Amino acid sequence: MARQAKHWRTAAVGVAVLGLTLTACGGAKVGDSSSGSGGGADGSGKCGTFNLAVNPWVGYEADAAVVAYVAENDLHCKVTKKDLKEEIAWQGFGTGEVDAVLENWGHDDLKKKYITGQKTAVEAGPTGNKGIIGWYVPPWLAKAHPDITDWNNLNKYAANFKTSESGGKGQLLDGDPSYVTNDEALVKNLKLDFKVVYAGSETALIQAYRKAEKNKEWVIGYFYEPQWFLSEVPLVKVNLPAYKTGCDADAEKIACDYPVYTLDKIVSAKFAKSGSPAYDLVKKFNWTNDDQNVVAKYIAVDKMTPEAAAKKWVEANRAKVDAWIK
Amino acid sequence: MTVALEKPEKSGTAAPVAPVRSPRTVGRRPLLIAAILVLWLALFALLRGKQTLSLAAADLTDLHRWFNDVNDSIGANRDTNPLFLYFFNEIRLVIDTLVTFVRELISQPSDARPLPQIGWLGVVGIAGYVSWAFGNWRVALLAVAGFTFFGLQGLWQESMDTLALTLSSVLVALLFAIPLGVWAGLSDRFHRIMTPFLDFMQTMPTFVYLAPLTLFFLIGGASATIATVIYAAPPAIRITAHAIRSVPETTVEAAESLGATRRQALVKVLLPMSKRTVVMGVNQSIMAALAMVTIAALIDAPGLGKTVVQALQSLDVGTAFNAGLSIVVMAIVLDRVTTAASVRAESARRSQSRLAAWRRPLLGAGAAVTAVLVYLSHTFVWAAEFPGEGGPGSSVASAADSATTWVQDHLSGVTNAFRDVLTNGLLNPFQSLLTDSPWWLVGVVLIALGAVLGGLRAGITTAVCVGLLVGTGMWSDAMTTLASTVFATVLVMLLGVVFGVWMGRSTLVDRVLRPTLDAAQVMPPFVYLVPFLALFGATRFTAIVAAVVYAAPVAIKIIADGVRNVPAATVEAATSAGCDTWQIITKVQLPMARSALTLATNQGLIYVLSMVVVGGLVGAGALGYDVVAGFSQGQLYGKGLAAGLAIVLLGVMFDRITQAAARRSSA
Numbered sequence: 001m002a003r004q005a006k007h008w009r010t011a012a013v014g015v016a017v018l019g020l021t022l023t024a025c026g027g028a029k030v031g032d033s034s035s036g037s038g039g040g041a042d043g044s045g046k047c048g049t050f051n052l053a054v055n056p057w058v059g060y061e062a063d064a065a066v067v068a069y070v071a072e073n074d075l076h077c078k079v080t081k082k083d084l085k086e087e088i089a090w091q092g093f094g095t096g097e098v099d100a101v102l103e104n105w106g107h108d109d110l111k112k113k114y115i116t117g118q119k120t121a122v123e124a125g126p127t128g129n130k131g132i133i134g135w136y137v138p139p140w141l142a143k144a145h146p147d148i149t150d151w152n153n154l155n156k157y158a159a160n161f162k163t164s165e166s167g168g169k170g171q172l173l174d175g176d177p178s179y180v181t182n183d184e185a186l187v188k189n190l191k192l193d194f195k196v197v198y199a200g201s202e203t204a205l206i207q208a209y210r211k212a213e214k215n216k217e218w219v220i221g222y223f224y225e226p227q228w229f230l231s232e233v234p235l236v237k238v239n240l241p242a243y244k245t246g247c248d249a250d251a252e253k254i255a256c257d258y259p260v261y262t263l264d265k266i267v268s269a270k271f272a273k274s275g276s277p278a279y280d281l282v283k284k285f286n287w288t289n290d291d292q293n294v295v296a297k298y299i300a301v302d303k304m305t306p307e308a309a310a311k312k313w314v315e316a317n318r319a320k321v322d323a324w325i326k
Numbered sequence: 327m328t329v330a331l332e333k334p335e336k337s338g339t340a341a342p343v344a345p346v347r348s349p350r351t352v353g354r355r356p357l358l359i360a361a362i363l364v365l366w367l368a369l370f371a372l373l374r375g376k377q378t379l380s381l382a383a384a385d386l387t388d389l390h391r392w393f394n395d396v397n398d399s400i401g402a403n404r405d406t407n408p409l410f411l412y413f414f415n416e417i418r419l420v421i422d423t424l425v426t427f428v429r430e431l432i433s434q435p436s437d438a439r440p441l442p443q444i445g446w447l448g449v450v451g452i453a454g455y456v457s458w459a460f461g462n463w464r465v466a467l468l469a470v471a472g473f474t475f476f477g478l479q480g481l482w483q484e485s486m487d488t489l490a491l492t493l494s495s496v497l498v499a500l501l502f503a504i505p506l507g508v509w510a511g512l513s514d515r516f517h518r519i520m521t522p523f524l525d526f527m528q529t530m531p532t533f534v535y536l537a538p539l540t541l542f543f544l545i546g547g548a549s550a551t552i553a554t555v556i557y558a559a560p561p562a563i564r565i566t567a568h569a570i571r572s573v574p575e576t577t578v579e580a581a582e583s584l585g586a587t588r589r590q591a592l593v594k595v596l597l598p599m600s601k602r603t604v605v606m607g608v609n610q611s612i613m614a615a616l617a618m619v620t621i622a623a624l625i626d627a628p629g630l631g632k633t634v635v636q637a638l639q640s641l642d643v644g645t646a647f648n649a650g651l652s653i654v655v656m657a658i659v660l661d662r663v664t665t666a667a668s669v670r671a672e673s674a675r676r677s678q679s680r681l682a683a684w685r686r687p688l689l690g691a692g693a694a695v696t697a698v699l700v701y702l703s704h705t706f707v708w709a710a711e712f713p714g715e716g717g718p719g720s721s722v723a724s725a726a727d728s729a730t731t732w733v734q735d736h737l738s739g740v741t742n743a744f745r746d747v748l749t750n751g752l753l754n755p756f757q758s759l760l761t762d763s764p765w766w767l768v769g770v771v772l773i774a775l776g777a778v779l780g781g782l783r784a785g786i787t788t789a790v791c792v793g794l795l796v797g798t799g800m801w802s803d804a805m806t807t808l809a810s811t812v813f814a815t816v817l818v819m820l821l822g823v824v825f826g827v828w829m830g831r832s833t834l835v836d837r838v839l840r841p842t843l844d845a846a847q848v849m850p851p852f853v854y855l856v857p858f859l860a861l862f863g864a865t866r867f868t869a870i871v872a873a874v875v876y877a878a879p880v881a882i883k884i885i886a887d888g889v890r891n892v893p894a895a896t897v898e899a900a901t902s903a904g905c906d907t908w909q910i911i912t913k914v915q916l917p918m919a920r921s922a923l924t925l926a927t928n929q930g931l932i933y934v935l936s937m938v939v940v941g942g943l944v945g946a947g948a949l950g951y952d953v954v955a956g957f958s959q960g961q962l963y964g965k966g967l968a969a970g971l972a973i974v975l976l977g978v979m980f981d982r983i984t985q986a987a988a989r990r991s992s993a
Contacts, residue, residue: 028707030441058640082626083635087960088540091401097545109961118402164749165865165945173864177955177962198951199864201943203638207859210641211738228640300640 047077050278051099053089054081057202058228062295063102063127065306067285069314074325075277086110086178093268094120100267100282105131106180122272124265128286129226131261133180135172135238136223138213142236151190151240158193160218170194173221175205182254183222186240189255209233226289228296284324358778366771370763377764380802386965387799393964401541418543425494425547433486445703445710446477449486455696459689461666472659477712479719481630481652488629488656492615495554499611503559504604507566517567524560529932529977531939532557532621533957534970540625550627558614565607569600605668609661616657620850634852643730643856644723650853651722657848734860741861749867757809765801780986791979798968806948808976810866811934814873818930821874822881827911829882830889843879851876851940859944869941869950877933881926888922889915924988931980938973949973
């Protein structure tokens with residue numbers, strides 16, 4: 001009993017002491033201008049809120065980081081980034097939840113559905129990035145067997161690419177299901193002794209290449225540029241039969257390499273008509289694969305936050321940025 | 327990532343009686359099974375590769391196209407359809423308001439304020455006070471330590487976002503779950519109708535309904551909450567129903583004979599008596615909600631899940647582990663607090679006299695302290711924003727990073743060899759038996775096995791499931807998944823028996839292993855995918871290992887309980903009869919824990935199945951890949967949905983067979 005009473009008395013005294021001392025010596029108050037946090041609210045003029053979709057790959061994250069940084073700091077927009085897969089991001093155009101997608105890879109199906117069909121989205125021009133899709137091998141392999149970069153020699157090496165998953169054939173590793181891929185048709189039509197094995201995610205694909213280069217293992221698979229991982233392991237592209245316009249018209253009969261994609265930006269129809277300065281920024285935003293790779297490397301390899309990475313690049317490339325917001 | 331609930335009615339009550347049977351009946355069933363398998367092998371040799379119903383990655387059936395069309399027409403009409411304008415949009419509005427309110431309270435700046443209404447000091451104070459008031463001072467200490475840990479990790483805001491989402495989803499889930507659970511507890515018919523829906527909600531992979539949810543409820547907090555509610559409500563419904571059902575009938579009868587109306591009996595007798603179990607339902611709901619954190623991040627749900635998913639993109643194991651650890655800590659804190667709350671009433675009654683007198687003033691004093699803390703954290707920056715840069719968090723991250731790198735560098739040779747032996751020696755032959763046999767042969771074998779193991783009703787259920795599986799158009803992929811699932815379950819049971827017996831026989835081992843098992847169950851699988859990929863490559867085996875990590879703890883816990891429940895007298899009798907340890911385990915403890923073993927198989931299988939989709943991300947292909955692909959590409963949406971249905975059908979089939987087998991073995 002006595003012990004309990006003591007507890008309770010101590011608690012009461014504790015409350016009083018806490019209350020008095022802490023309120024007395026105080027400190028900076030929330031909302032004081034001196035407190036430093038927030039701040040963006042004051043400057044936001046006519047831009048308002050800018051909803052930016054962020055698709056799940058680091059290259060896109062780099063695009064989004066830079067555009068968001070410029071929109072916030074130069075145009076004083078309130079930027080809301082939304083982490084979404086492509087399909088869902090495009091859905092958001094119609095519902096007003098997404099204003100812009102910054103890096104679209106082909107996706108003619110989505111263009112047909114949302115631009116010509118539902119008319120909720122419009123194109124906003126190229127990003128300046130060239131999307132290259134193809135089959136890649138780790139650098140050690142290209143060095144040890146230089147003729148491997150010609151598809152004609154792939155059958156010669158097929159046995160070396162065998163794995164527990166490939167059913168006795170060579171393994172061609174594909175990645176995330178959202179990738180644009182013709183690989184099954186290619187293997188069939190080029191009469192290659194390979195089987196397409198789906199890694200299921202970009203993470204799995206990158207890990208496979210990273211390990212292959214480190215341990216000198218045989219791996220061939222799908223990959224693409226621009227991609228931060230190429231600055232860590234410069235994968236070598238295998239030459240498939242050259243792309244000619246129309247050679248990919250019939251999906252069943254494709255026997256040629258992927259075209260070079262002109263990556264472009266898509267915005268919601270409402271946003272395009274809104275007169276927001278953020279729309280002009282998105283429309284004028286244009287940079288090179290190297291630019292993107294630099295920012296992507298800051299994020300993925302140097303582990304900077306997207307904001308810090310964007311700040312670093314913007315400060316070093318002020319002239320380019322000024323052209324977007326003129 | 328199901329936190330499927332053990333079916334308590336079937337397991338605990340029927341105390342396993344030592345099997346005393348005539349040798350003939352024992353011998354017949356294994357013989358029949360062997361005959362079926364031999365016949366299957368013979369026919370497989372003859373008919374290999376015919377009528378396998380395989381479907382290429384990009385091919386679709388009419389059913390899949392029809393699903394696509396439905397999906398598209400919903401998307402196209404959502405602005406004009408009254409159902410949307412007056413129903414879905416209203417729901418969305420209400421839930422969105424709730425989520426936004428909770429987030430502005432603890433995690434997000436609201437319009438006028440640069441910081442949330444209650445800062446870290448206030449939240450820590452509230453967490454401690456509430457845990458103490460509903461639980462005891464020990465869990466209060468744990469709660470304070472856990473919440474402070476989030477700040478030290480440098481993940482305060484993310485953790486609060488996760489907490490806000492969890493709390494709002496659990497609140498909404500309970501709003502529906504408790505009335506439905508009470509109803510299912512009172513009415514047998516409603517219980518029967520409800521059960522298949524609950525099975526469906528728990529086994530359907532979340533990926534399948536994420537995309538449609540954003541179609542109905544738009545992107546953001548509301549959709550994420552609803553996705554979590556769908557997943558978190560079933561355990562609460564089940565446990566509430568179970569709680570109502572397990573109130574002794576005599577008590578209700580006594581109340582009724584005293585003239586209580588049905589309503590009075592419910593409010594005055596049934597609900598108070600089942601309160602303790604209902605709180606366990608709340609606990610399970612919270613755990614299920616936390617399991618959804620990373621998945622919901624794929625449709626822009628805020629919080630720790632986002633950190634995990636983003637770290638996965640750049641293969642940053644350390645950062646993913648950091649955030650994953652916070653999820654684990656949150657789960658452990660919430661679990662212990664709700665568990666303590668559920669036993670509070672009883673322990674309070676026991677130690678009544680001494681503490682009760684002081685409880686009220688102490689509660690008042692605690693409330694006052696908490697109020698001061700909340701006020702401070704509302705007003706002053708130092709109490710609102712967690713100080714420091716999260717230094718401990720980054721050391722945790724870099725430690726996790728170097729540990730994984732070491733493991734990857736030193737073990738990948740061994741692990742690859744291990745993988746190849748098991749894959750080529752066991753998995754591949756078994757899989758080709760399933761996928762290369764004609765579909766009707768496999769179907770007949772499954773039905774026959776179902777009937778032999780589980781009886782006529784299980785046989786009929788299996789037949790229906792096989793028919794529907796063929797109907798989904800995903801037969802071949804379903805058989806590939808079935809092979810990996812069975813393989814993983816065998817590994818789970820091996821681990822379950824070894825560690826379960828060990829834990830069941832020694833309290834010390836139990837105390838050491840249990841926290842690890844808890845952590846393995848709650849740690850989001852996305853965190854350990856990267857190291858597993860390094861160890862085993864993008865293969866089916868990686869998926870199997872991930873599934874085993876997730877499912878083995880459940881099996882181990884169930885078997886440990888089964889072994890512990892073997893009466894001590896029986897074990898002593900065996901010891902005095904001269905049995906050595908090995909004999910006691912194999913001749914006494916395991917046979918007597920037989921119903922625990924079947925329950926462990928059942929739960930192991932269902933947990934493994936819930937990892938099929940995660941497996942699709944690391945090279946398992948088949949149904950898991952189809953589901954992920956359906957989530958990623960519009961034209962594969964219908965196929966993904968069909969694959970999701972196929973997973974549900976496999977789950978139902980497994981569940982019914984193992985449960986019927988369990989009933990038979992304990993009968």
